[in-house]
Amino acid sequence: MADKWANFLNPDVVRTRFIRTGLFLVAHEMLLSAIKDRIHDFYSNSWTAVGGWKASPDYREKVLSLDPKGKNDPLRASIVWLLRIQAINKDDENTIREMTEERNRLAHELRNVLGGTLDHDFESLFPKLAALIAKIDRWWVVNVEMATDPEFVGTELNQDEVTPGSLMLLKVLNKVALGKDEEAWGIYHEFTSTRDDTNP
Structure with missing residues (x-):
C-alpha cells in the first residue's frame, strides 16, 4: 500500500500514466x-456550412443498411463495409472490439488507472491500435486517393511502404510525449533549427 501511495504522489509516475491514457x-x-468518417465522406455529395459533408442516399443504402442489428448504426455498419471490401479482416474486427473495450474501461475507471490499482497495458495495446488505424488509412490512400490521381495511374507500389499521415502523427505524439528527454526534444530542436535556417 505504501508503494502505491508513493507512486500516486510521484509526479513522474502520475504524469506518465496521464500521458499514456490520453x-x-x-x-x-x-x-x-478512420472507420466511420472516411466512408461517410466518400458517400457524400454536398456540403453545408453547419453540418459539413452531407451523405447521399447511397450512404444509407450501401453502408448504414449493413448494420447487423438493423439500427443503421454508423460504426457497426462501417465495420461490415470495410470487411466486405477487404480493407480489414476478422482479426482486425476483433482488435476493434478489444480496443473499444479498453477505451471504455479507461474512461470509466480512470481514477483507478491513475492510482495504479488498475493496469493499462499501453506497451502492447497502443502499437496494435496505431497499426490498425494505419491499415485502414493506408487502404484509402492506395485504393482511392492514389488510384484516382493521374500522377500514380499505372504505378506499381508496395502498399506496406505507404505511410499514412495518421501513423506519422501517432509516432510523433508518442515520441514527444513519452520519449526520454533528449529523444523527446529531438523533433522540436530539428524543426526549430530548420525553420531558423530558412528564416535568417
Whole structure:
C-alpha cells in the first residue's frame, strides 16, 4: 500500500500514466474516425456550412443498411463495409472490439488507472491500435486517393511502404510525449533549427 501511495504522489509516475491514457484515448478517436468518417465522406455529395459533408442516399443504402442489428448504426455498419471490401479482416474486427473495450474501461475507471490499482497495458495495446488505424488509412490512400490521381495511374507500389499521415502523427505524439528527454526534444530542436535556417 505504501508503494502505491508513493507512486500516486510521484509526479513522474502520475504524469506518465496521464500521458499514456490520453494518447490511447486520442488514438481510439482516430480509429473511430478512420472507420466511420472516411466512408461517410466518400458517400457524400454536398456540403453545408453547419453540418459539413452531407451523405447521399447511397450512404444509407450501401453502408448504414449493413448494420447487423438493423439500427443503421454508423460504426457497426462501417465495420461490415470495410470487411466486405477487404480493407480489414476478422482479426482486425476483433482488435476493434478489444480496443473499444479498453477505451471504455479507461474512461470509466480512470481514477483507478491513475492510482495504479488498475493496469493499462499501453506497451502492447497502443502499437496494435496505431497499426490498425494505419491499415485502414493506408487502404484509402492506395485504393482511392492514389488510384484516382493521374500522377500514380499505372504505378506499381508496395502498399506496406505507404505511410499514412495518421501513423506519422501517432509516432510523433508518442515520441514527444513519452520519449526520454533528449529523444523527446529531438523533433522540436530539428524543426526549430530548420525553420531558423530558412528564416535568417
